[in-house]
Amino acid sequence: MAFPECWEEWELLDQDYQTLQETHKLYKQQLEEVIKLQNSCLSSIERQKKKYKKLSKILAGCESLDSEEHVRDTEFFKELMKERQNIIFEMEAFLPKKNGLYLTLVLGNVNVTLLSKQAKFAYKDEYEKFKLYLTIILLLLSFSCRFLLNSRVADSVFNFLLVWYYCTLTIRESILINNGSRIKGWWVFHHYVSAFLSGVMLTWPDSKMYQLFRNQFLSFSMYQSFVQFLQYYYQSGCLYRLRALGERHNMDLTVEGFQSWMWRGLTFLLPFLFFGHFWQLFNAITLFKLAEHPDCKEWQVSMCGITFLVLFLGNFLTTVRVIYQKQKRREEKTNKQL
Numbered sequence: 006m007a008f009p010e011c012w013e014e015w016e017l018l019d020q021d022y023q024t025l026q027e028t029h030k031l032y033k034q035q036l037e038e039v040i041k042l043q044n045s046c047l048s049s050i051e052r053q054k055k056k057y058k059k060l061s062k063i064l065a066g067c068e069s070l071d072s073e074e075h076v077r078d079t080e081f082f083k084e085l086m087k088e089r090q091n092i093i094f095e096m097e098a099f100l101p102k103k104n105g106l107y108l109t110l111v112l113g114n115v116n117v118t119l120l121s122k123q124a125k126f127a128y129k130d131e132y133e134k135f136k137l138y139l140t141i142i143l144l145l146l147s148f149s150c151r152f153l154l155n156s157r158v159a160d161s162v163f164n165f166l167l168v169w170y171y172c173t174l175t176i177r178e179s180i181l182i183n184n185g186s187r188i189k190g191w192w193v194f195h196h197y198v199s200a201f202l203s204g205v206m207l208t209w210p211d212s213k214m215y216q217l218f219r220n221q222f223l224s225f226s227m228y229q230s231f232v233q234f235l236q237y238y239y240q241s242g243c244l245y246r247l248r249a250l251g252e253r254h255n256m257d258l259t260v261e262g263f264q265s266w267m268w269r270g271l272t273f274l275l276p277f278l279f280f281g282h283f284w285q286l287f288n289a290i291t292l293f294k295l296a297e298h299p300d301c302k303e304w305q306v307s308m309c310g311i312t313f314l315v316l317f318l319g320n321f322l323t324t325v326r327v328i329y330q331k332q333k334r335r336e337e338k339t340n341k342q343l
Contacts, residue, residue, distance in 0.1 A: 098185030144230035151223040164207040171200035289313035
């Protein structure tokens with residue numbers, strides 16, 4: 006290439022470089038402005054929360070008044086505050102926030118707030134696909150261990166995958182909650198319990214007690230993966246319809262349990278869920294009986310029994326409570342219409 010041509014190319018490259026510098030300078034300036042606006046919004050939200058708390062105390066004092074007008078005004082203010090607090094919750098989803106204790110221990114003080122709707126939805130969809138793919142892998146692996154591979158090494162690989170899966174879920178769910186997902190309560194906590202159970206199963210040595218419980222545990226794992234597969238497709242369909250109608254938040258997730266928005270098709274899914282819950286109780290009873298066996302020397306037997314019992318109680322009681330609350334709301338709605 007002749008020198009004049011090289012010089013011409015350099016001039017074009019230099020012009021592009023100058024444009025890049027100006028664009029980057031503008032980007033940094035606007036980024037500083039965004040950070041200032043974020044801090045301003047966070048301060049305003051904090052003030053709003055304090056004032057709402059103060060107003061709630063005032064309204065609580067007004068409830069003692071017998072006047073019908075006062076009762077009506079109090080209910081009006083409560084509804085107004087609830088609506089406003091929901092709006093503030095939506096605002097917070099697009100602002101940086103401090104990590105909870107668990108995320109701080111795992112990731113430190115790294116900011117995990119995604120600041121655009123596209124990024125939030127992409128992360129949520131990736132989370133849902135991760136759950137679906139791992140559910141299929143766990144189903145195939147538990148089937149292989151149960152019917153094809155009678156090996157403690159294969160069992161260890163399966164249990165290690167369970168530990169990794171549930172630990173990863175807890176981290177991803179914490180990030181999603183930081184970004185506006187409303188999953189909470191037992192459906193979050195039971196992943197921590199499941200991770201603990203899988204860790205205990207991983208450390209259980211190959212013994213007579215382990216072999217007596219092995220096939221029952223692998224059969225249960227197969228069934229659990231099958232039910233989670235059913236739940237994914239059922240719940241994702243429910244959420245799609247409810248989001249289209251504007252009745253559900255776009256960051257709501259499919260969960261490994263029954264929630265109030267899953268009312269349609271209830272007769273199809275609930276029998277599978279309750280059968281799985283009672284299988285957890287059966288596992289707990291089996292393990293408690295094994296713990297009384299003269300040859301039982303492992304602490305893992307009774308620990309797994311206690312953990313399965315906790316899972317049964319949490320899953321069963323939470324499902325029953327959600328069904329009761331939903332039925333009660335339906336009855337109240339019907340009475341109001343009458």
